[in-house]
Amino acid sequence: MTDKPNRSHGRVAVRPTLVPRPLGQADEVAGVWTARVLTIFPGMFPGPLGESLTGTALKNGLWNLQPVDIRRYARDKHRSVDDTPAGGGPGMVMKPDVVATAIDDVMQAAPEDRGAWPLIYLSPRGKPFDQAMAERFANAQGITMLCGRFEGVDERVLESRRVVEVSLGDFVMTGGEIAAMALIDATVRLIPRVLGNADSAVEESFSEGLLEAPQYTKPQLWEGRAIPEVLLSGHHARIAEWRAEQSERLTKERRPDLWRAHLAKAGAADPVEDQERSDAHTIAAKGENKD
Numbered sequence: 001m002t003d004k005p006n007r008s009h010g011r012v013a014v015r016p017t018l019v020p021r022p023l024g025q026a027d028e029v030a031g032v033w034t035a036r037v038l039t040i041f042p043g044m045f046p047g048p049l050g051e052s053l054t055g056t057a058l059k060n061g062l063w064n065l066q067p068v069d070i071r072r073y074a075r076d077k078h079r080s081v082d083d084t085p086a087g088g089g090p091g092m093v094m095k096p097d098v099v100a101t102a103i104d105d106v107m108q109a110a111p112e113d114r115g116a117w118p119l120i121y122l123s124p125r126g127k128p129f130d131q132a133m134a135e136r137f138a139n140a141q142g143i144t145m146l147c148g149r150f151e152g153v154d155e156r157v158l159e160s161r162r163v164v165e166v167s168l169g170d171f172v173m174t175g176g177e178i179a180a181m182a183l184i185d186a187t188v189r190l191i192p193r194v195l196g197n198a199d200s201a202v203e204e205s206f207s208e209g210l211l212e213a214p215q216y217t218k219p220q221l222w223e224g225r226a227i228p229e230v231l232l233s234g235h236h237a238r239i240a241e242w243r244a245e246q247s248e249r250l251t252k253e254r255r256p257d258l259w260r261a262h263l264a265k266a267g268a269a270d271p272v273e274d275q276e277r278s279d280a281h282t283i284a285a286k287g288e289n290k291d
């Protein structure tokens, strides 16, 4: 978010708003990170994003939110955005002509470079969203998100408009809006000044590829459970060491995938795999000795 050119998208910034309005009427704060959300339920926004830190930051003009109603781009009198699936099957599919017109309109003012302004479709088929992706998105100038409904979107739009699919996880929701909100929340909190204490984002889970160490607060003794003594010692180096150990322990126990990735990044061998290799070697050697 630093050293970015100021961009106005052709609009003069007057005041930020929490009230979703059609594109072209909404006021934007120039030069701040902007989320444009293509949805058939614009009234769902800002929803939870209008509360707490993200809501305050939105009111203070630290980021922009523009929900855009896809139905505005429908051509028939019923404002249809979906039709029956080719080849048969249950449900409906979002129409390529309507969705493409909506995408083209909202992407008009965005930079050509998709790294500077990603265009994504929230989809269970997509690349799983993670902290690294949130960091990339936060470093862009903004993002356009397409929220699917029904059985999803006609494949040809995704191909022709070079839309990148991003998933919130291996489960299926009724629409992309909640996924878009989760993604915006995780991204917006990385924007400078959105979090009160910038360090809190640095020390969190995933920021170093590891899960965060356990957290405690007063009272010192609660239901017979004490806060680990080291945290009350005031000894910063020992506290940091304890947190690092806990962070490693939790990651190893709960997310061996993250632990392996962490070790690979650090160029270290994986002790678990090493042990497995060594066990396999011992078993094989014993087998050989039998003969």
Ligand SMILES: C[S@@+](CC[C@H](N)C(=O)[O-])C[C@H]1O[C@@H](n2cnc3c(N)ncnc32)[C@H](O)[C@@H]1O
Residues within 6 Å of the ligand: 121, 122, 123, 124, 125, 146, 147, 148, 149, 150, 151, 152, 153, 166, 167, 168, 169, 170, 171, 172, 173, 174, 175, 176, 177, 179
């Ligand atoms: C009912 S789902 C469609 C699921 C689709 N037929 C499939 O099997 O992949 C409707 C919409 O919800 C959104 N959605 C559902 N699950 C999601 C997930 N795990 N991550 C992101 N978006 C999701 C997508 O935008 C999708 O188009």
